[in-house]
Amino acid sequence: MAIREEGAGVWYHRGQVFCTMRRFDEAIDCYDKALELSPDDPVLWRRKGFALIKTGRYREALACFDQALAIDPEDATAWQRKGYTLACLGWNEDAVACCDRAITLDPQHILAWQSRGWLLGVMCRYDEAVTCYEAVIRLDPDRGSAAWHRERMQERKDLAALASEVLEAEEFMEVPACIRDVVAERDYGNVGLARAVLRELAGRVERGAVQRPV
Structure with missing residues (x-):
């Protein structure tokens, strides 16, 4: 320098x-x-x-x-900020690569971990995003925003799983509107219940198909 x-x-x-x-x-x-x-x-x-x-x-x-x-x-902060800038331009894959470079240079670079988590969330790579926020929490247990974002990533992951399950179920049954509404309205609070109900209904349909005489 x-x-x-x-x-x-x-x-x-x-x-x-x-x-x-x-x-x-x-x-x-x-x-x-x-x-x-x-x-x-x-x-x-x-x-x-x-x-x-x-x-x-x-x-x-x-x-x-x-x-x-x-x-x-080897300026980790410059790599992190370059990543953020690329993300603002819509170049998310390149942005993640910059965050990776920053973390390689400085594994304790909290902003690089946060930026990477935010980017991966935008890219629907929720498990990886959760891992990033958990890294932030390990480095700074008092950083409440990281815990909040980690929970939001888990919610989005669960909602995406429900949406996938609804599409699969629609191939052989009528999915109740209340379950489809949970996906459409992003009703995170009821995702767990909707998934449980959908699994039960799908199981009934499948069992009925097996028992139905030929």
């Missing part, structure tokens, strides 16, 4: 203050001035990228993270 020029440090800290105030455009201007003085500082590129994310300028942010990683390929 390059040594930051003294003047660049002043502009860097000004940018930090503007970020704290959520005045991100002004923060970007400060980081640009800092980069004019210290263009090989990966932290400056990373901070500018962060501010660009906050203004919705994702492609510019991505370029900043790429520049930071060109200077310091």
